[in-house]
Amino acid sequence: MRLLPAGILLVLLLASLLVGSALAQGETPRLPTDDDxxxxxxxxxxxxxxNIPLDVCGTQACAQWRDLIREKLSQGWTExxxxxxxxxxxxxxxLATPPAEGLNWLVYIVPPVAILAGAYxxxxxxxxxxxxxxxxxGAAEAAPPADEYIRRLEEELTKR
Amino acid sequence: MDVAESTENEVPQVALERSRPRWGRILVWVxxxxxxxxxxxxxxxxxxxxxxxxxxxxxFSLTTFDGGLIHLSDLEGKVVxxxxxxxxxxxxxxxxxxxxxxxxxxxxxxxxxxxxVDYVDTEPNALAYLEKFDxxxxxxxxxxxxxxxxxxxxxxxxxxxxxxxxVLRSVKISPFLSVAEIKAxxxxxxxx
Numbered sequence: 001m002r003l004l005p006a007g008i009l010l011v012l013l014l015a016s017l018l019v020g021s022a023l024a025q026g027e028t029p030r031l032p033t034d035d036d037x038x039x040x041x042x043x044x045x046x047x048x049x050x051n052i053p054l055d056v057c058g059t060q061a062c063a064q065w066r067d068l069i070r071e072k073l074s075q076g077w078t079e080x081x082x083x084x085x086x087x088x089x090x091x092x093x094x095l096a097t098p099p100a101e102g103l104n105w106l107v108y109i110v111p112p113v114a115i116l117a118g119a120y121x122x123x124x125x126x127x128x129x130x131x132x133x134x135x136x137x138g139a140a141e142a143a144p145p146a147d148e149y150i151r152r153l154e155e156e157l158t159k160r
Numbered sequence: 161m162d163v164a165e166s167t168e169n170e171v172p173q174v175a176l177e178r179s180r181p182r183w184g185r186i187l188v189w190v191x192x193x194x195x196x197x198x199x200x201x202x203x204x205x206x207x208x209x210x211x212x213x214x215x216x217x218x219x220f221s222l223t224t225f226d227g228g229l230i231h232l233s234d235l236e237g238k239v240v241x242x243x244x245x246x247x248x249x250x251x252x253x254x255x256x257x258x259x260x261x262x263x264x265x266x267x268x269x270x271x272x273x274x275x276x277v278d279y280v281d282t283e284p285n286a287l288a289y290l291e292k293f294d295x296x297x298x299x300x301x302x303x304x305x306x307x308x309x310x311x312x313x314x315x316x317x318x319x320x321x322x323x324x325x326x327v328l329r330s331v332k333i334s335p336f337l338s339v340a341e342i343k344a345x346x347x348x349x350x351x352x
Contacts, residue, residue, distance in 0.1 A: 046280065047280050047305060048280050059248070060248040061246065061248040061280060061281070064247070064248055064281070064282045064285050065282065067282070068282045068284075071284075087304075088303070088304070089301065089303060089304070090280060090304060090305055091304035091305050091306075093305075103198065103202070106195070106198065110195065117188075
């Protein structure tokens, strides 16, 4: 009678250990692939090699940054956390797209406003270019030309 | 009457129509001037510096890898050797041992301070570099690249020698080739 509860206890203990180890295996973070690393890296630029995205930059400095991204991803950091870490360490200029704050908003506002203003100016220009087509007839009706030769020429033209 | 009324109504309307584009133009010009002012300010800010020889070095703070905080202004009265480096920089390795040797030479006197600014580097690699070359003088990352931007460094290694009054006295834009060369840059300032 005493052995039975002890046996059950042992079985339960083993079962809990097995379940625990299975859960622990399930929680192990997946090792980040190169694609995972590059997905973050392509949004960053190393200040040493300007204008080359981090995912395709071949310098040792960039390779170290990619290693750091891999390390952070394997620790379970999110993309946003990693980007913020790089901003804190190296400044906003490492970001491919500047954050929409402070004077940076000009980057997002000025181009569309300039395009709209350009479209409006084109519209105005086309409108003005069309107007002179009407004016010669109106002008001829309103005031006869001073030159006798032109007056007679226009008379002949209107007859035809 | 109708004609007179319509004429009276037309006059303010025409005036209104004329005033509209005028206000529009004023707004456009104000916006344009505002934008140009912002651009000029931004340009002025980017054109500031570099710190030239003979000019006072602006104050900066360096957070060291071991958590300390060093302000340049606190080092007045001492000669400061400010070295920019990175673990990925091969030429930096050439001078690393010489800088450390020079530091150990001057450290007991307490008149010279060496500061290492780690430029665009990752901390694990930077710490491995410091350990590899057994560097003991204070070193820290150039957070948000503020210090390197203030000096407008063109790369690494670069070393700036600042005198006791906080004035930049010499710049070395390449690795030091010997301890003697480092001493030659420091000694005249100690004699002053």
